[in-house]
Amino acid sequence: MLRVISRRLVQLVVTLLALMTLVFFWLRSLPGGPVDALLGERATPQTRELLTRALGYDQPIWVQYGRFLKNVVTGNFGNSIRTGEPVTEVISRAFPATVELAVAAIIIAIGLGVPLGYLAARHRGRLLDNATIIVTLVGISIPIFFLGYLLKDWLTQGLHLFPPSGRISTGMDNTDVTGFFVLDGLLTRELDASADALWHLVLPAVTLATIPLAIIIRITRASVLDVLDEDYIRTADAKGLRNPTIRKRHVLRNALLPVVTIIGLQTGALLAGAVLTEKVYNWGGLGTLITDSIGGSRDYPVLQALILLAAAVFVVVNLLVDLSYAVIDPRVRVR
Amino acid sequence: MTRALSDHKRRRIDELIARTSEPGGVSLLRDAGRRLLRNPTAIVGGTIILLFLVIAIFAPLVAPHDPIQRFPELTQKLTVDSIPGATAGHPLGSDPLGRDFASRMIFGARQTLFVGVLATLIGLLIGVLLGALAGAIGGWVDNLLMRLTDVMLALPSLLLAITLVALASRSTQWTVIIAVAIVNVPIFARLLRGSMLAQRESDHVLAARALGVKRRDIVLRHMLPNSLTAVIVQATLTFAVAILDAAALSFLGLGDPDINRAEWGLMLGVDGVRYFEVRPELAYFPALAIILVALGFTLLGESIREALDPKNRR
Amino acid sequence: MPLLDVRDLSVTFERRGTRPVRAVDGVSFTVEPGQTVGLVGESGCGKSVTSLAIMGLLPRRGNKVTGEVRFEDTDLLTLRPKDLRDWRGRDIGMIFQDPLSSLNPVIPLGVQVAEVLERHQGRTRQAALREARELLDAVGIPDPARRLKEFPHQLSGGMRQRALIAIALACKPRLLIADEPTTALDVTIQAQILTLLKELVDDSGTALVMITHDLGVVAGLCDTVNVLYAGKVVERAYRHDLFAEPRHPYTHGLLQSVPRLDVDRGERLHQIRGSVSDNIPWPEGCAFAPRCDRLVDDCIGETVPLEPTFRGGALRCTNPVPKEVAV
Numbered sequence: 001m002l003r004v005i006s007r008r009l010v011q012l013v014v015t016l017l018a019l020m021t022l023v024f025f026w027l028r029s030l031p032g033g034p035v036d037a038l039l040g041e042r043a044t045p046q047t048r049e050l051l052t053r054a055l056g057y058d059q060p061i062w063v064q065y066g067r068f069l070k071n072v073v074t075g076n077f078g079n080s081i082r083t084g085e086p087v088t089e090v091i092s093r094a095f096p097a098t099v100e101l102a103v104a105a106i107i108i109a110i111g112l113g114v115p116l117g118y119l120a121a122r123h124r125g126r127l128l129d130n131a132t133i134i135v136t137l138v139g140i141s142i143p144i145f146f147l148g149y150l151l152k153d154w155l156t157q158g159l160h161l162f163p164p165s166g167r168i169s170t171g172m173d174n175t176d177v178t179g180f181f182v183l184d185g186l187l188t189r190e191l192d193a194s195a196d197a198l199w200h201l202v203l204p205a206v207t208l209a210t211i212p213l214a215i216i217i218r219i220t221r222a223s224v225l226d227v228l229d230e231d232y233i234r235t236a237d238a239k240g241l242r243n244p245t246i247r248k249r250h251v252l253r254n255a256l257l258p259v260v261t262i263i264g265l266q267t268g269a270l271l272a273g274a275v276l277t278e279k280v281y282n283w284g285g286l287g288t289l290i291t292d293s294i295g296g297s298r299d300y301p302v303l304q305a306l307i308l309l310a311a312a313v314f315v316v317v318n319l320l321v322d323l324s325y326a327v328i329d330p331r332v333r334v335r
Numbered sequence: 336m337t338r339a340l341s342d343h344k345r346r347r348i349d350e351l352i353a354r355t356s357e358p359g360g361v362s363l364l365r366d367a368g369r370r371l372l373r374n375p376t377a378i379v380g381g382t383i384i385l386l387f388l389v390i391a392i393f394a395p396l397v398a399p400h401d402p403i404q405r406f407p408e409l410t411q412k413l414t415v416d417s418i419p420g421a422t423a424g425h426p427l428g429s430d431p432l433g434r435d436f437a438s439r440m441i442f443g444a445r446q447t448l449f450v451g452v453l454a455t456l457i458g459l460l461i462g463v464l465l466g467a468l469a470g471a472i473g474g475w476v477d478n479l480l481m482r483l484t485d486v487m488l489a490l491p492s493l494l495l496a497i498t499l500v501a502l503a504s505r506s507t508q509w510t511v512i513i514a515v516a517i518v519n520v521p522i523f524a525r526l527l528r529g530s531m532l533a534q535r536e537s538d539h540v541l542a543a544r545a546l547g548v549k550r551r552d553i554v555l556r557h558m559l560p561n562s563l564t565a566v567i568v569q570a571t572l573t574f575a576v577a578i579l580d581a582a583a584l585s586f587l588g589l590g591d592p593d594i595n596r597a598e599w600g601l602m603l604g605v606d607g608v609r610y611f612e613v614r615p616e617l618a619y620f621p622a623l624a625i626i627l628v629a630l631g632f633t634l635l636g637e638s639i640r641e642a643l644d645p646k647n648r649r
Numbered sequence: 650m651p652l653l654d655v656r657d658l659s660v661t662f663e664r665r666g667t668r669p670v671r672a673v674d675g676v677s678f679t680v681e682p683g684q685t686v687g688l689v690g691e692s693g694c695g696k697s698v699t700s701l702a703i704m705g706l707l708p709r710r711g712n713k714v715t716g717e718v719r720f721e722d723t724d725l726l727t728l729r730p731k732d733l734r735d736w737r738g739r740d741i742g743m744i745f746q747d748p749l750s751s752l753n754p755v756i757p758l759g760v761q762v763a764e765v766l767e768r769h770q771g772r773t774r775q776a777a778l779r780e781a782r783e784l785l786d787a788v789g790i791p792d793p794a795r796r797l798k799e800f801p802h803q804l805s806g807g808m809r810q811r812a813l814i815a816i817a818l819a820c821k822p823r824l825l826i827a828d829e830p831t832t833a834l835d836v837t838i839q840a841q842i843l844t845l846l847k848e849l850v851d852d853s854g855t856a857l858v859m860i861t862h863d864l865g866v867v868a869g870l871c872d873t874v875n876v877l878y879a880g881k882v883v884e885r886a887y888r889h890d891l892f893a894e895p896r897h898p899y900t901h902g903l904l905q906s907v908p909r910l911d912v913d914r915g916e917r918l919h920q921i922r923g924s925v926s927d928n929i930p931w932p933e934g935c936a937f938a939p940r941c942d943r944l945v946d947d948c949i950g951e952t953v954p955l956e957p958t959f960r961g962g963a964l965r966c967t968n969p970v971p972k973e974v975a976v
Contacts, residue, residue: 011485018486026502125710141575141629143582146603146622149611157612231750237706238745239765239816240738243731249764253755268491275497276583280608294501295588307498311489329755330800344949348939351929 005323012315017069019311023304024068028061077305082292087305090289096179097167098285101277102270104205109212109266114259117220118252124225132217139214144273148207148280155203162203165282169196208277212266219262223255230254257329264321268314286310367642374642380634387628391444399424400435402442403595409433418614430617431606432594439597440620446598447578447628450512454577457516459570462523467562469524470531471554481528484521492518496580500589508591515580519573526569530562564643571636575629582625599625650721651679652856653703653824658716660695660702672698674880674931675716682823685850685857687871687888689864689903693925695880696860697746700826703858704743705733720824739769742817746829748809752801758785759797762816769820784815789845807838811845818849825850826858831866843869864907868892873961876900879928879936882955886962896958896969898943935967943968 052058056067071077077087120132156164168174168181174193177184182201185194227233228251236250278287290306293299326332371377390397400406410433412419420428427437465484469477490498499514500506534540535558543553578600584590585604599621607618660673673695680686688696701707702714705725718725720740725733737743745751753761762784763777772780778797785793788811801809810830817825827846831839847870850857859871867874867888874891876884876899884897895901905919923940930936934949941948947967955965 015482015485015489018482019489022486023498023502137630137633138626141579141626141633143579143586143600143603143622143625145583145586145608146618149608149618153611153615231745231747232753234706235745235751235813235816236753237734238704238737238743239768240734240736241764241768242734245764245768249756250753254753257755268494272491272493272497275494276586279587290497291587294497298501303498303501307490307494310491310494314491315489331754331802340944341946344946347933347949348929351933352927352939 001326008319008322012319015315016308016311017072020068020072020304020308021065023307024065027300027304028064072308078301080293080302081299082302087301090302091286091305091309093179094284094286094289096285097283098274098278098287100167100180100182100201101204101208101283101285102267102274104201105208105270105273106212106263106267108205108209109216110263112209113213113216114220114256117217117259118224118255120217121221121224121228129221132221136214136217139210142210144207144210145276145280147210148204148277151203151207152280163200167197167200167283168193169200172196204277204281204283207280208270208273211269211273212263215262215266215269216259220255220259223258224251227251227255253328257325260321260324260328264318267317271310271314367639371638371642374638376634377638377642380631380636380638383627383631384635387444387448387631390441391448394442394445398435398438398441399426400438402439402597403434405433406435407433409435416613418610418617420614420616427616427620428614430602431610436617436620439602440599440624442597443599443602443621443624446596447581447600447625450508450515450581450598450600451574451578451628454512454515454581455519455570455573457513458519458573458577459523459566461516462520463527463566465520466524466527467531467554467559470528470535470562471550471558477528480524484524487517487521492576493580493583496584497587497589500584506589506592508593508596511581511584511590514584515577518580519577522573523566523569526565527562530565531558534558534561568636568640568643571632571639575632575636578625579629651719652682652684652721653680653858654717654719655679655699655703656717656719658699658702658718659714660698660707661713661715662711663713664711669713672880673702676875676877676880676882677716678875678882678885680824680856680858683850683854683856684873685859685871687867687874688858688860688877689862689867689874690877691862691925694877696862696877697828699877700743700828700858700860704737704741704826705730706743735769738765738817738822739820740822741824741826742820742822743826743828744810744813744817744830747833748806748813749801749833751813752809754801757798757800758804758812762797762812762819765816765819781815781819784819785812788812788815788818788849789841790815806834807841810834810838810842814842814846814849818853818855821853822855824856824858826860828860829862830859831863832861846870864903876903879925879931881931881936881965882963883937883965884963886958887960890960890962894972896964896972897966898941898968898970899937901970902942935965943970 056064075088079085080087080090083090116132120129123129152164155161163169172193174181174190174197175184175188177187181197182194185191185197233246233250236246241250274283274285275287275290277283278285279291282288286306286309289302293302293306406425406429408422409419409425409429413429413431413433418429418431419425422428425435425437427435427440430436430439465480469480487495496514496518499517500510503510503514531554540553540557543557548557581590581598582600582604585598585601586608587604590601590604591598603618603621603625607621610617656677658673658676659671662670662672676695676699678686678688688699690696698707703718703725705728707714709730714726716726720736723736725736728736752758759778759781762781763772763774766772766777766780767774770777782793782797785796790796790808790811796804796808796812801812804812810833814830830846831842834842843866846857849855857870859866861867871888873885873887875882876891876897878899884891884895884900886896891900892904895904899921902919902921906921908918921940922942927939928936929938929949932952934951935941935953938944938948945968953965953967955963958964
């Protein structure tokens, strides 16, 4: 088991390094190189040369690459071009907002998706099933940023049920401990801050959850239907077991195996969806950071670090999913 | 002892056998096609796509106006917080630049089809080529190509597209198409490789090899055609994702900068959300069109997959 | 009084967009307490569907079941599905063809045996597991204490089928239905499993319905045999009568197509012409007619009735094999 994990970890690190290498050389291969990209085409030759030297671009490419690798490994990503702050600082400030949003979204997607998918399968071919299928199909066909605007338009402007944007009401006196506002409120017993943050979280989380939710419903439904057709369910019926026992012990556990994989893959969709959702609700997390670093002049140091972070999160989550498989499915357990 | 069987009884037997038994030798493909036509989901999906294609192809005949012409009667009434709705001659009113919105919607079908089809096709071609190479050659080629797909798959698809466009020096319509296409390369490559590997050990390939069929012919005649059904299904589903991704890129300001281009994703992602509070119809119509078309392709793709699944035969 | 009395059992598959198919067509037979009864026929003759219909295990969607399945005084077909669950596993056990797919891959073997005891005999998990160990021991699984914690994929095919037998017999049911229990196993293991089954039913007095296409299994095990063809019983007889004097041309053909050691080398093995796809529908005559060597005019035109022969036997044929021709 340990050997499997360590092999996967090595593979993972190699993949990430390869990704960063590709990004590095891509940037260098742009016409004019990163300096042009940073300064735009109208910069004077003097400033251009100054920056070239300051960033070390006058040195041979392999020296640059070596330094780049050393920086990546030591977590030094330089300073943001837009604000001048260290990239790590910019990112760690935005990180909790996105995690809070993504966690809320995945809770909604799993919490609703698995039961709904299961119910649809049990009522196969009937109204509930057909309605669920149609809703999920629309769910994966709708541009989620449009859904975000729609929800915002209906539920904030029209009905004033939820705040239209941001993570917390302006003027709310909240203490920042972890950066997760809902959690902070609980920790510092500022329950009003916690509730306010939660209230702000609802619409963005629902928007972000839409696609994972639709997909989890569909996979759960298909998987339950597959399991219900299995011979061992017939055996369980032949034993005279009661329906609830069969469902809990025999159907659900087997049916959840493919769902776990899909949840891992959906974390990816969440990261991408966060970029769109955060822009709609002006959320101020990593997604907003990505949008800001690509708008206007491109903030390559920040972008580089964000790409690495997103890839790292995605592959690590999928590694965890594979490992959790070993816990629920004895067939992949390594003896 | 046994009495001879009379002719009319013999005929009766033949008649009865003919009535009960299915026509023999139904091919997998014809069988799948028959099930597809019986499936209402496939019919709905197919109808949507057909309608979409007809509008896209005959856009100049269907549209009342030129999609890039600015009409004085519309521009005059444009203000910061008001965009004219339906008027005589302009059934859907104006867009933010005083152009006929209905015509832009109709021509939008054409551009959307263009972006979706090209992004899908380019991704499919490169992916299938890489996957076939990996599956047919194996060894270090396979290893290298698969590590490459690992790297591409390390980023979630839309993020990869965003990265690709952001890393390009400046955005054009082609940047978007190619970025969305590249995102799909690893998916097609893995799909084809997996299917080829599964077939390499299968009985029909072993039989062909035992008969001394040349390796190139085995790959081209026996393995590729069988893998392609899965690719077709994936391509149908990819089309839906491609136009959604293109819309998302437009929304993030990474889309086609050509202000004359009428493409639904662009119309929704740029003007649609910018003027959402002023005139939400500018978002509703392209969004609805995108949802419908994406739905159509998803429905068709899923029903083809279902029809081809041997588990669902009979 | 018979233990199981199946009367006029019919099963029709009704699937959307296809013609309804009558898979089981008025099957009747009885099983006395402690008796072993064979249901024999080639694949597609309806023998497995019959067993599933008796157990109430056919999905309700798309299957229409009519007739009576009397278990002692109760017609199982009239029970509510929920109540039928009290009978299954307790009074009637069943074992299936493919032991690997019939066991849940993610649940330890011990729990899969124990749960049937917990359900029907109110045992606690611990007591049930203790008993499960004895059961595994009784069906000849070595080192049962260790096997309890293992998963199905860790067992051999023969072990898995033994485990399924242990599950089916855990509550000492009065009837056991075995649906091709040896088909998926190696030949050497087949014999072991059949011997085990025979010992177990003989010792416990459990009646056994043996469903098989293998006449060798029938010869070694069954008291009476029902031969099924296209969803109907075509011949019923005591084992010895059937093997000595098969009367239906189909049974006759089946017996002749078994390879034998006591015939000259080079003699061709008998085969039955055509396949089940050549059948004609029963109401129009004998379904077997197009494949039959003894086809006559009377075989076509109307349903051939099942007529009683001697010693509780029965035969559905207009032109049966004469007794003196028997093998």
